[in-house]
Amino acid sequence: MNKKTLYLTQAAVIAAIYTVLVFVFQYSSFGPIQFRIAEALTVLPYFTPAAIPGVTIGCLLSNILFRADILDIIFGTLATLIAAILSYVLRFNKYLVPIPPIVVNAIVVPFVLKYAYFEADPIPLMMCTVGLGQLVSAGIIGMILLFALEKVRYVIFKNN
Structure with missing residues (x-):
């Protein structure tokens, strides 16, 4: 398989998995206290640059499919x-x-919640709640995923 095809395939699969995870766990993927399991996939750039468009497109699709505000x-x-x-x-x-992913989302998402959804909680509080959710999903579950995939990285992410 040529590198371009592999890159596109990996990005598409990552985007699809991200979107499915948001769908399955939608009850906890939105709001001021959010725990988006799909954010565990944000460790995948460690293995392949295809994860950059993969998680980005997955996030975009998830937000569109679940009728998120334009902001x-x-x-x-x-x-x-x-x-x-x-x-x-x-x-x-x-x-x-x-x-x-922990820091960027803890900074950006509370402003989105405040100005897109008119969330009443103060921004510093939402920075803590979103940051905590990211710490669990990206920091803990993501690192478990990273260590598990590291054992098979040359099989799954060959040519990267």
């Missing part, structure tokens, strides 16, 4: 893109890979 569609997706790029940049130290 959420734009800025939530942009936050995911920025976090994925930063995770890729930090891929040389696997322990740093989940930090960008």
